[in-house]
Amino acid sequence: MRIETCWFCSSKIYPGHGIQFVRNDAKIFRFCRSKCHKNFKMKRNPRKVKWTKAYRKLHGKDMTQDSTFEFERKRNRPERYDRSLAENTLKAIKTIDKVRHTRSMRHIEKRLKPNKRQENERARKELNMSIDLIKAPSVQKLEPSLTLPKIKVKTSEPQEDNRAMEE
Incomplete structure (x- = not known):
């Protein structure tokens, strides 16, 4: 059973599903559904359409260029059986x-890490919404309950004045 990939959105196409388009130069395009086929006919770029895998990889939404995905391609090739090779591949599969x-x-x-700019904007919006809770400075002067009591501290007279009196 051969599972193809959609030319536009890169999703899997199982046998008996999808649409196949053959261009005049004999290039074959396979599409998973009519949505992808219509977007292809409208000459849209899959890297600019937000729901495609190409867009998600380009804009850092999905993982890109992970070398472990290369093994999936190599797996489909038939090789001569070798016991040591089989042991090594089983060990490698675990580490992979x-x-x-x-x-x-x-x-x-990394994707879930909060953005500082977004946090600042949220804080600014919250502050603007609850600005009425913060009293203006003129109101604080009028209400004694909002200000700290002033404590008068007596200081000793300067030393020079005491010396002048003694003489």
Whole structure:
């Protein structure tokens, strides 16, 4: 069973599904649904359409150029059986899964990391909404409950005056 990929959105096309378009130069384009086919006929660029995988990879929404995905392509080629090679590949599969998992978790954490500009904008909006809770300085002067009491501290007289009196 051969699973093709859609030319426009890069999703999987299973046998018996999708649309196939053959151009005059014998180039074959496969589409998963009529939505992709219509966008292709309208000459839209998949990298500029937000719902495609090409857009998501280009704008950092999905992981790109992960070397572990190369093994999926190599897996489909038939090779001569070798016991040591089989052992090494089984060991490598475990490490590859671990690496892939850590990379995807790092990618998710980076995507979820809050943006400072967005946080500042949210704080500014919240402050503007609740500005009435903050009293103006003129109102604070009028209400004694809002100001701290002033404490008068007695200081000793300057030393020079005391010396002048003694003489």
